[in-house]
Amino acid sequence: xxxxxxxxxxxxxxxxxxxLLSVADDxxxxxxxxxxxxxxxxxxxxxxxxxxxxxxxxxHAKALYELLAELTDDDPDRIAYGRDAPAFxxxxxxxxxxxxxxxxxxxxxxxxxxxxxxxxALAESSHExxxxxxxxxxxxxxxxxxxxxAWRRRLAEAPGGTRSRFADALRRxxxxxxxxxxxxxREEILVREGMLPQSMDELHGxxxxxxxPVLEPLTGPLPEATPSAGGRERRTxxxxxxxxxxxxxxGAEVGALW
Amino acid sequence: xxxxxxxxxEEVVWAELATIPDPEIPAISVVDLGVIGSVKVDDxxxxxxxxxxxxxxxxxxxxxQQIGERLASLQMGRVEVEVTFDPxxxxxxxxxxxxxxxxxxxxxxxxxxxxxxSAGLDELSVLTLAECPYCGSxxxxxxxxxxxxxxxxxxxxxxxxxPFEQFKRV
Numbered sequence: 001x002x003x004x005x006x007x008x009x010x011x012x013x014x015x016x017x018x019x020l021l022s023v024a025d026d027x028x029x030x031x032x033x034x035x036x037x038x039x040x041x042x043x044x045x046x047x048x049x050x051x052x053x054x055x056x057x058x059x060h061a062k063a064l065y066e067l068l069a070e071l072t073d074d075d076p077d078r079i080a081y082g083r084d085a086p087a088f089x090x091x092x093x094x095x096x097x098x099x100x101x102x103x104x105x106x107x108x109x110x111x112x113x114x115x116x117x118x119x120x121a122l123a124e125s126s127h128e129x130x131x132x133x134x135x136x137x138x139x140x141x142x143x144x145x146x147x148x149x150a151w152r153r154r155l156a157e158a159p160g161g162t163r164s165r166f167a168d169a170l171r172r173x174x175x176x177x178x179x180x181x182x183x184x185x186r187e188e189i190l191v192r193e194g195m196l197p198q199s200m201d202e203l204h205g206x207x208x209x210x211x212x213p214v215l216e217p218l219t220g221p222l223p224e225a226t227p228s229a230g231g232r233e234r235r236t237x238x239x240x241x242x243x244x245x246x247x248x249x250x251g252a253e254v255g256a257l258w
Numbered sequence: 259x260x261x262x263x264x265x266x267x268e269e270v271v272w273a274e275l276a277t278i279p280d281p282e283i284p285a286i287s288v289v290d291l292g293v294i295g296s297v298k299v300d301d302x303x304x305x306x307x308x309x310x311x312x313x314x315x316x317x318x319x320x321x322x323q324q325i326g327e328r329l330a331s332l333q334m335g336r337v338e339v340e341v342t343f344d345p346x347x348x349x350x351x352x353x354x355x356x357x358x359x360x361x362x363x364x365x366x367x368x369x370x371x372x373x374x375x376s377a378g379l380d381e382l383s384v385l386t387l388a389e390c391p392y393c394g395s396x397x398x399x400x401x402x403x404x405x406x407x408x409x410x411x412x413x414x415x416x417x418x419x420x421p422f423e424q425f426k427r428v
Contacts, residue, residue: 045402048412052404059314059408063343120378129343135375136313136346139428142379143403 008193015186016127016195017072018089021079022184022232023118024064025090028080029239030111031057032246036098053144060137067129081250085243089232092176097238099169102162105155106169108148110177110211116145117207118180126194156218167219175225178204182231200227267299271306271329278328281317282407283425285363288321292351295342303336304329309347312408312428346375349427360425361391366413368427379428388424390415400424 008016034054041047065076075082093111098104119141122134155166181204190196198206204227216222275297276289288294295307306325310318322339329337349368352360357367366388373379384403387396388411395417402412403426410423 045412048406049402049404052408055316056312056314056408059312059316063313123378132343132346133313135378136343139346139348139375139379140312140408142384143426143428146384147403 011186012189012193012195013071015184015189015193016130017068018185019190019196020064020068020071020130021089022091023122024061024068024079025088025232026094026111026115026180027057027064028061029088029090029094029242030107031055031061032242033094033098033104034108037104042101049147053147056140056144060140063133063137067133077250081247082254085235085240086233088235088239088243091179091182092231092234093173093179095176095234095236095239096173097242100165102155102166103169103173105148105151106166106173107177108144109152110170110173111180112141112145112148113211114177114180114207115141117203117210121196121198121203124197126197130195152214163218170215170219171222174219174222176231178225178227179231180227181207182227183229184232265299267334268297270332270334271297271299271304274328274332275306275325278321278324281320281324282409283360283363283365286352286356286359288325290353290356290359292353292356293321293347295345299334301335303338304332304334305338305340307340307342307344309343309345309351310341311347311349313343315408317407348373348375349425352425364391364422365410366391366422366424368425371427384427388413388422390418390420391422392420393418398422 031054034050034057037050038047038054041050061080062076065079068074069076069079093107096103096107099107116138119134119138123131123138125131125134155162157163158166181200183200184190184196187196187200191199212222272289272294275294276287278288280286280288280291280293291311293309293311295309296305298305306329308318308322308325318341322341325339326337329339350370350372352367357370360367369388385400387398388400389396390398390413393415395415397416398413399416400411401414401421405412405423409426409428411426412421413424414421
């Protein structure tokens with residue numbers, strides 16, 4: 001069962017566009033936050049690793065923006081660099097500035113685990129170009145998750161201040177992390193057409209069941225938290241700053257050919 | 259790579275492609291790297307499908323351009339080089355000759371454990387030890403799963419004390 005582009009009606013196309021945009025913006029913006037560590041990570045090897053992960057994420061975003069541009073007859077660079085900050089649709093988790101290393105590791109762990117759950121579903125999408133890309137991304141993301149998980153263990157087992165700083169970051173990010181699974185506009189169409197084989201609600205349940213037992217020994221009981229309808233629409237001053245940074249060059253000479 | 263039954267015109271194109279080096283690891287050709295998905299030749303055009311090793315590989319544009327220029331020099335018609343993820347490239351696509359060339363240039367080839375691309379990647383299997391390309395020892399440790407390019411990891415050999423890179427399994 002393959003939903004190829006010509007067979008999709010307008011509503012289904014719009015629903016698919018929202019799905020592609022949500023994943024692409026998550027990868028794009030977290031990639032830019034990660035790139036903030038280039039040159040100042042706590043260890044040389046981490047400088048290399050974080051930069052490489054950032055490059056992967058922005059590469060994934062590029063491929064997703066290309067799928068989206070094909071669908072909406074747009075230009076991938078315009079989607080990436082030509083939108084105002086409020087038009088971005090990344091999850092609230094990715095609004096925050098990078099913070100300290102513990103905060104960045106906490107976010108990366110929460111995001112990578114959620115992203116793995118989402119990509120496993122998207123790899124089964126009835127929209128074949130998305131399924132193929134998600135399958136490919138999933139193999140690369142294996143390395144990101146291993147990296148985040150190694151740092152989770154390291155910080156969780158560290159003495160005193162490090163451990164509590166990491167636990168604080170996890171508790172602080174926990175509510176916003178749910179928003180990776182915020183319901184999408186017209187999600188019922190995506191699920192009905194098999195473009196999103198499981199609902200965000202189902203994916204959210206699977207993710208929580210996986211991460212709670214891992215995190216709670218460190219953080220204590222995490223509050224009941226559910227994704228909210230506006231979980232991909234809230235923008236912050238942190239993000240407004242980052243948006244100003246990553247659009248600065250493209251915005252300096254709009255329409256220039258590089 | 260699987261053996262192909264090809265028309266003579268396509269043989270010519272494959273032979274030309276086999277002389278084009280990977281821009282990041284020039285010891286290996288784009289054919290041995292397994293990034294050529296398909297070659298089709300008709301009266302109008304040569305059509306090549308190019309499979310990126312990594313989604314965000316910055317060398318893909320360079321490869322596309324080099325392949326386009328070299329095939330245009332064959333004067334067999336228009337050249338179209340399309341980047342596609344169908345099928346997704348996996349490190350199992352590197353040919354046996356390509357693996358040997360990697361080793362001779364100081365890169366450990368990726369662990370060979372063919373699985374369908376759709377199956378994902380077992381997390382622990384990507385951490386298995388690499389064989390030192392200099393002395394053949396498996397007494398090696400991964401220093402960093404991320405290296406100087408997206409597709410390379412950094413290892414150290416405890417026997418010959420040589421750092422080396424591994425082409426990542428993906």
